[in-house]
Amino acid sequence: MEALFEEYAAFEDKVKRTVYIDNLSPLAKESVVKAALDQFGNVIQIKIIRTYLELKSMGRAALVEMQNADEAKTIISEICNSPFMISGMPRPVRARSAVVEMFDDHPRKPGRRIMCRWLGSSDPDFEVAMKMKRIVRYHAKEANFLLKRQLEEEEKLAKEQSESLNAIYNKYELVQHVCNSGTATRLAKHYKMRIC
Known part of the structure; x- marks a missing residue:
């Protein structure tokens, strides 16, 4: 049980270091987003979130994991205060802190039960x-x-x-x-x- 709590605590730390970026261009790739955000700190991982309800399952948002929480806060404030440029084009991108529910591979919170019914x-x-x-x-x-x-x-x-x-x-x-x-x-x- 203690290992579950440690795993979940490590996951919560990852969530604090992660930024959710929305309204990306459907043409934006992970390498382009990484190049744009590397100036604010060390980008560890980028996960493009596919919107399966839309045409061709294109990415419209991304979860960007940074080295630490301060870098994540810097990205959020910079995107809110200045235009976000990708490949020379400004984008009306929004950024905010990630939350646990945004991750589809998150560990189960210890002591929590989910019930489903028809x-x-x-x-x-x-x-x-x-x-x-x-x-x-x-x-x-x-x-x-x-x-x-x-x-x-x-x-x-x-x-x-x-x-x-x-x-x-x-x-x-x-x-x-x-x-x-x-x-x-x-x-x-x-x-x-x-x-x-």
Whole structure:
């Protein structure tokens, strides 16, 4: 019994060092999130949480375990106070302290019993359960629609950023060509200007 208490105490310590980050891009991978958060401390582990009710079971949240609880608090305050950038794109990300229920692999709390039962149609809680089931289905349809829209917008933004970077690069090459080919020197002589 004592080993169970020690295991659960170690798990609770892990929970204190963990940050829950929500509203991530569905395209964000563990390596990208780790690179973004490594500046605040030592990231031990990142677990992307899949939303199985939405399109393609994409990740929308993550549990980030840090070296200590102070680093976790720093991440929470930084994300709350400044924009969170992933791959050059700002994201309206939310962060908060993790809680025990967020972990699907947590050990059983010593002394706790969970009881489950089937609800029959004559049970007083049956209507409440059916209402919750309908709400969950409706929410899943809404979430799928919103996720499709978000993916379309992110792909459009990525394309615009790529086109913008290509245009800037082409302008830079043109300026380099003008400077290297002697055209700038000839123009400076013609207009009686000095080149720095």
